[in-house]
Amino acid sequence: MRNRLMDLLATFAMLLTFSAVTFAQTYGTKGYSPGAWKPEDLPKDLSKPKPYNPHDFVGVWSSPTKAGYFERHALNDKWLDIKDKSIPDQMRSQTYPPPMTDWAKGKFEATKPSYGPRSVAPGLGNDTVSTCDPMGYPRDLYEANLRPFEIVQASDRLLIHMQYHDIWRTVWTDGRGLPKNPDPAWMGYSIGKWEGDTFVITSTGYDDRTWLDHFGNPHSDQMVLVERWRHPDADTLTLDETITDPKAYTAPWVGETVTFVRAKAAIFEELCVPSEEEHFNDKIRDAAVGTAKP
């Protein structure tokens, strides 16, 4: 029994040592870009912390990367309690939207996502992420699980730069109101203002072709999204979202708080390239389900 315990302790000590060494060698250096600048190529003072200011969101942010952290992909997604080990991770979470209108139900039922209990293989689905179409907002934000985003603050606007698709989202802070009857936009139209230490963004004018999340939850062009961003400490941003969309949902959809942490990676080019993805789909993804182009 004692030997068994010693074996276990030795195992975890070895794994922790290995992890710490590889971590120090490869990551944890601000500005590091895989495939480009290595940590040793960077100025040594890049990692110096700047003074904390709750109104200064400037920096690169991502979801926490701790092992076991549940990667949020929607307003209130959660793990499902599934014992069957043959069910893949992609099908083990679910969202809980308010009741949908008949219009939204029809839209939802037409979606064929590759996440959640209704998952189909991507080669048989209709998630436009497979064709590099814009994901829209807020869905694009949830890519922060895989790719960081950067916030830049100017005197008249706040910019959120998404690494994936190289999207720049503009939040106007110059006092303008929301546009009246705007043309639909993938990322909507956004205005922001401070309420104490909370930065409140209100957005509208969304193109209703996008999904809210990778589960296929719909929205209409009447959606109003209110985001409440906070910066409680130097390394943390939190976000609370509320969607009001009477054409799609019979009540506001209040999301659960999402946490982002200061990332030490840099933003760099990561476009979704339609021609490259089409080639990949033909050769691999669609071929895996027998639907590839001849």
Added chain:
Amino acid sequence: MRLKSLARLGLIAGFVLAAIPLFAHHGTGVAYDIEKTVNLQGSVTEWIWANPHCGILFDVSDDKGNVEHWGAELGNPHALSMAGLSKDILKPGDKITISGHPAKSGAPRIELQEFTTADGRTLPERGHKGNGAKLTDEPGQ
């Protein structure tokens, strides 16, 4: 006793490493049977280093000279760069040993687990999250 302990160590480490999802991305677990693994030896015909997904096309020959065209699905170059891969890591004609989860449809496609190059490198290096961070990182990294 030492051998027994080492075997136990290896087994536990194997379970820990196997439990770490390796770049699980858009629907891979739905299209592939995650409970099965196939091991193959082949010759690379195309190395797809592309955004947002990479792939390996390779030919597998049997004893009678019959050739089957296989393909392996990989994640995005961003994450793979962190795990030791690059656009130059493979080229047509390279011999590889490769393992992965087979397509549920029976098509000759796999979700890559790992491959070993002719010079003995086994890739991808394990334990990375999609954003390049180590899975063991503390919050804030």
